[in-house]
Amino acid sequence: MGYLFLVHHDVARSVLAAALAELLSLPVTAVDVGDIDQVDRDWGRSISCTVTPMTGDLRLHLDMWFAAGTVSPPEEEAAAWLAARLGTLIAYQSVTSRPSAYWLVGPDGHRTRARLDSGGDFDEQERTVTWITAVEAPVGLLPTVPVTAIPEVIHEYRMPTPLSDALTGTGPRPDRLAAWEALVARLTAGWCPDGWYPPGSYREALELRDDLAGTEFTSALEMIDRRFIDATVNDGGAALAQATGPVPDRWWWRRVTDPLPWRRMPGGPG
Template structure:
């Protein structure tokens, strides 16, 4: 198990090894902590932590490796919250491989928020800048608070109907691609707007435009199956809510249907 954590502020090294030991159920002498480039290490230790300096809004990177001797290691979000509490600081960890700016920040009180963090070009140590967070952290005041919607598109949703189309008719690539995008939104709706429980009105509008592109396929059973699920999950308000949020809407019965509650009603980072 590998963990990657970024630390804000001074790193309390006296607390680091005991915190990792307690987290991973070993003794502190079974945790090897060393600086990047230091060859005088206990490479046979069950847990190793390599410390590297970074610059900007975060100051240290911890590359933690828990070897095979560690059974049932904690998931990264739990481990990050543990370290934030024990080290009494803010800990960052990457949320998704893409986009690379997608992070979580967790404070010593356990408060967690999504964060957008960019790496600046540098010939020296890595420079990291926190561009925005979705909710304030008491331990890290002054950060810009704003929605971070780009992670939504990267979060893959199940598309069983589309998968059947791809398996049965590989040549129907264009249809399957559009159907997959439409089914992905309907699946997200059904599951409560993963990953964070909200969805921008602009994204919803884009999905309905994809349904426009499928209008000529209305007779096709896979599309009818996805449409039926969409109808079950929405109500017809005549298009009022989406018009209020994004402007006038085209024709098409799908443009008149909305979920309740609206997924953009409680957008993070907005008053």
């Protein structure tokens, strides 16, 4: 087990070693901290932390590995603790393979989504240049970074689609049905992962439902539709029309959850 953390400030390696030892309730002699190009490392210690210097808004990349039997807190708790202990921001990835899928936690323990952008850039010392280009809530140490919704994380978050999955053996995967089932699963679960959903994406899901009318997936579609009806209210399409423009006259376009899924959207319509 280990952690991959990005750190806003440069931190002395001795300070970092002491903090990691304190985090895991170990003596500092159990911690090995070294830069990426350092060769005299003691890989037999309980904690090995390889530091890669960066530049931009994030100055250190920490790659930590723990020896078998080392007890460590969950990543979220460790990041918040280190941020407070070091007086800095810690970023860590929440969904793989997405630059926007990062959590950013500050020394006060406040956590928000953050969009990172390196663009493959390097400085004259061949350090990766990484900028934080957006956050979903204000961050005191980053006063000029725009505060806005970061919907990519929501789109990357996968919902279970058992009814659609069961049909994969009958031919090509019914992608539209799976997308509709995923939307209904998301709304019945309270709009996970963050409790909101963009109105434009909601509209796109209803357009997919349009394409399912008259398909061979009648039985599965009826079950998904019933869940959708049970979890929504009929507002005549007024809320979605206000957020995205006129809506078609079909029953699923007239239904939405209460409260609206985009009510808590950072910087979005209320």
